[in-house]
Each structure stands twice: as C-alpha cells, then as structure tokens.
Amino acid sequence: MDDIAVETRNQALIGEKVKAFRTARRMSLRTLGDATGTTASFLSQLERGLSGVNTSTLIRIAGALGISLTDLFEEAGPAVGQVLRKHERPALPPAEGYRKMLLSRRPIRDMEVYIGEFDPGGSTGAEPYSHGDSHELFFVIRGEVELTLGEERHVLSAGDSIEYPTSVPHKTVNIGRELAEVIWMIAPPTSVADDLDKYLPRSGS
Template sequence: MTDHEDDLGPRVASFRELRGMSLRALAAAAGVSTSFLSQLENGRTNASVASLRKIAGALGVSPAELLDERAAHTRGVLRADRRPRLEGALGVEKFVLSLPPLRNLEVYAGEFAPGASTGANPYTHGNAQEMFVVIEGTVVFELGGERFEMSRDDSIEFLSSVPHRIVNESEAEARVIWINSPPTPDEAHGA
C-alpha cells in the first residue's frame, strides 16, 4: 500500500463523521456494502477507483480530496458568490452556509433591508437549539412575546419551537447569522 492508501480509511471516516453520517447511511448513499466500508475505514481493504468515486460523491467531495490528507478536516471555503440563496420575505436575503450532507448543524447568513422583517407574524420551525447573531446593524428580535433590541455582535440562544420574528426598524441594512442544531425539517423553513 502507498502512504495515501494507508490513510484513506481514516480520512473517509473523518469526512463521514464531519457530515454526521452513519456507516450504514454512507454505504447506502455510495452504493457499497456496509461491511466493505467498515473494512475500508479500518484499513483492512483497498478501494477501487470506481468505489472511491462513489464514496467521494456520497460525501460531497472529489476523490482527490479523499486522498489528500490536508482535506479531511474541512469541506473547503464556500465563496460568498457561490452560497445558495433561499427565498425570503421582501427585503430579506438568506444564504445557506452549511451545505449538504452536513447533518447536525445548519447555518444561514441573512441581510435585512431597512424596514424588512421575517414576516408579519412570529414563526416556528422544528424544535432545534438556535443561535441568532447580529453581524452588522441593528434589529429587533421578537421571541415568545418579548422584544430584544440587538446590535452588532449581540446574540441570543433559543428553541426554534418558540414563536420568533426579526425586524429591521433602523435606516441601515443589517446582517445576521442563524445557527440551528439539529437542522430544521425541510417542510418547516421560515424566512
């Protein structure tokens, strides 16, 4: 075995764990057996080029990234102009920062124009632990009937099952970050 092949199994395991995938889930997504994947991760077998491509595809990386020891701890840089944009309320832009198959964490960046809000009424989604951080500007964060004025670097932690709403009552744009764990179910996304 080459040095790259010796380290392939642990790198596959690292990528799998980084994405919160079980051995069985990765095997199913890659179209390989769970026992083969287990043996690969434990260094007891090698992967063919075809298997390597399938596993890499299921992990959302290139085969080269699986062979490069420097890449096992990260998915790389997500450039601002390549962030997926979600439809939001008028004057609100929301961008995905946590790309699939990341399974345990969901991160969004948002921009609120002056006067913009997540909607006329508070909303809920799932029952995740959520962190909301103001990066620039000021917003009013409504949570369970209370109002919190928040400025740059302020944050608030809450359960996403509690009705909440964000509104920019200022004259300047506001930039924010939402962090949810676990991710919101697809059918429950708000603004």
C-alpha cells in the first residue's frame, strides 16, 4: 500500500512539475510535444497525473525544458543534513519489472545518483537510450545484469562497475534469477541548460 501511494504521489508531482516549468517558459503543449516526439494530448494527461511516462521520454522532456531530470522529482525543501528514508525516495513512474529511484537531493547539484531494482528479466526498456554528454558510473549492488553500451555487451555481477559517456546509447537487463540492484552516478547532471534561451525551442504561441 505504501509503495502504491508513493508511486501515485510521484506521478502527480512529475505532472505538476512539467506543467510549472512549461508554463514558466511560455511553451505550448504542442511546442513541447514537437520538441520531445510526443503529443499535446499525452502531455496534457501527464500534467494532470492521468498518464505514466517512461524514462527516455522524461529525459527528452527535461532536455526540452532546459532542466535536470532531478528537477522533475524533487519537492522543494532544504537538503543539508536531511535524511532520505527508503520509503521516501522520489521514484520514476514504474515500468514492468523495473523501478528507479532518486537518491541525490538539492542543493547537491554536481551529480545525480539513482538506485534501480530489476526483477528477473526486467530492463530499462526495449531500446537503448542516451541522455546529455556527462560521465556515468554504473555499479551493481546485487544480482547479475547485462549492460548494452553502444555495440558492446557487458555482463556485470555484484561489486562490478563500469563507466561511460551518457551520450552512448545504453540499456540494462537483469539476466539473473533473482532481484538485481544497481546504482547510477551521473556527473554533471544531465539535461541541464546553462542558458535557457539558447536551449529552449521558441514558442510561437
């Protein structure tokens, strides 16, 4: 019950954040849809908390808005000395067999840290994805996963790690028979625009 409540809360929070950033930048739903390969109808449902969204689409939305992916999950508040309990972790909308939660919080903005859980056979999605041009460290806490990195395939077990540019398409699959847990550390945070006017698409409406 608690997990469902957290997921529902975060889905609503993400929708509210997308709408707040979009309206602050005077972008129409259609403009944002064109920039992210989605539709105005889908974005409207997302903003009202009526639709889920996968990781790759959220990354495109964050990039079009000129923000970090982190900005779509975090609630405002001080982070210095603040404990983040396991059940309080901001979470991406869950996908089948895969859960990804945010560990880093403001004002720590130099890197993003996520923890992921994969059921046997669970993956980050059907296709590899890339995001920004940062440095990513991937660490396996438990289980066995296969990481596709461009044309390479790496089988990693508990205690193994690998580093790569976030611009290289990548995908993770749990190839073991038990739950796999991993950590992603990204520096600097991806989808951050230093100059919003430069990175944001211009809106005609």
